[in-house]
Amino acid sequence: MKIAIIGAGNLGLSIAKGILSTNGATSMVLTKRNLSGLKEIEKYGIVTTTTDNREAVAKSDILIFAVQPGQFVKILGEIKDILTDKHVIISTITGFSIARMEEVIGPDHYIIRAMPNTAISVGKSMTCICSNEKGTKRVDLAKAIFNRMGHSMQIPEEQMQAATVICASGIAFWMRLIRATTQGAIQLGFDAKEAQELAMHTCNGAASLLIESDSHPENEIDKVTTPRGCTISGLNEMEHQGLSSSLIRGIVASFDKINEIKKG
Numbered sequence: 001m002k003i004a005i006i007g008a009g010n011l012g013l014s015i016a017k018g019i020l021s022t023n024g025a026t027s028m029v030l031t032k033r034n035l036s037g038l039k040e041i042e043k044y045g046i047v048t049t050t051t052d053n054r055e056a057v058a059k060s061d062i063l064i065f066a067v068q069p070g071q072f073v074k075i076l077g078e079i080k081d082i083l084t085d086k087h088v089i090i091s092t093i094t095g096f097s098i099a100r101m102e103e104v105i106g107p108d109h110y111i112i113r114a115m116p117n118t119a120i121s122v123g124k125s126m127t128c129i130c131s132n133e134k135g136t137k138r139v140d141l142a143k144a145i146f147n148r149m150g151h152s153m154q155i156p157e158e159q160m161q162a163a164t165v166i167c168a169s170g171i172a173f174w175m176r177l178i179r180a181t182t183q184g185a186i187q188l189g190f191d192a193k194e195a196q197e198l199a200m201h202t203c204n205g206a207a208s209l210l211i212e213s214d215s216h217p218e219n220e221i222d223k224v225t226t227p228r229g230c231t232i233s234g235l236n237e238m239e240h241q242g243l244s245s246s247l248i249r250g251i252v253a254s255f256d257k258i259n260e261i262k263k264g
């Protein structure tokens, strides 16, 4: 697969690293306005870098756009006349609808919107996908690409904003929970490095338990809460302090904000 990543910033570079670590491309062209931050990744034989988006599009079949929303219209305008049937167009741009893309490049292209997260760099992204394709050929290809670097789910376009909050911003939410658990472990006597190791592997174990056993969180909680034991004491105190409530309210605040940004 010949892949171009248009806009190799935080997300674009994470996707590039994920593709490299899963041998997901035969060639990869990365574009950016200033190429100095791409020196490391250029050392991989299949990677080339350029500031020329048209060159990247012409050399590739799969186009992954990862620029800021304000930069996108200009870039689409720049490359629209060289888009062909061979191209699979994938946009990761937050809040930028398929209809708005069609306004710039025309209605005859199949467009995929994908919302990955930065864990894509280590092959563990939760990526939501939607498309204007009537069939499934390109969506299946996009799913195959993102499934190599984690897990994907096809959703209606109306749910992309919510998916952004839960999956893309979600990385930051989970990081803060891991950080807080680490701080608790330090207070209980572990040094900072050990504390983080305990927190992140326990978090990984909790998610893996659910993924691999198809279980429900409360089912797993019941297994570790001894009557009158320490787990239920800790859990109940966390709930008295508003743990679930603050997480839900944070998610809703994030969703309100993303809708406000979309309105412009």
Ligand SMILES: NC(=O)C1=CN([C@@H]2O[C@H](COP(=O)(O)OP(=O)(O)OC[C@H]3O[C@@H](n4cnc5c(N)ncnc54)[C@H](O)[C@@H]3O)[C@@H](O)[C@H]2O)C=CC1
Pocket (backbone or CB within 6 Å): 006, 007, 008, 009, 010, 011, 012, 031, 032, 033, 034, 051, 053, 066, 067, 068, 069, 071, 075, 092, 093, 094, 115, 116, 117, 118, 168, 169
């Ligand atoms: N950071 C994240 O976790 C996620 C971000 N997104 C979305 O992905 C997009 C990119 O986000 P970030 O990577 O955080 O932004 P960023 O600002 O780090 O990266 C954008 C890159 O595009 C490059 N660029 C600007 N104009 C260009 C042009 N004309 N040609 C080629 N490259 C150009 C910039 O040099 C920059 O490196 C945004 O739309 C964001 O909403 C989506 C999911 C997750």
Ligand SMILES: O=C(O)[C@@H]1CCC=N1
Pocket (backbone or CB within 6 Å): 094, 164, 168, 169
């Ligand atoms: O914080 C933001 O607005 C963007 C969208 C998802 C990740 N970063």
